[in-house]
Amino acid sequence: MSGDSILLSSPPADADLPTAGQVPAPPSKDLLERLAFSAGMARVTKLGVYEEQFDEFAEGVAGIPKLLESVRRLPSRSRTLPGSTESRKC
16 A cells, blocks of 8 residues: 555556557456456445435435424415315416
């Protein structure tokens, strides 16, 4: 581990870039393992951020059911309610 980076392995010393017209070699198993680990870490981090945002949201709306329970009748107009049987005032 180096600072904020996790070093799993170093790149191979004989890694040459393909020249024009040459087909690149398929990625090594080591490279694919590092890529999979990196993608997994990114997803776990993103999930952690989403969980924190959801917790903040849930805390913000947690009092709404008690507030609605304490009010006997919510202010509303009959014309704003779909399917209202009361006469509509226009």
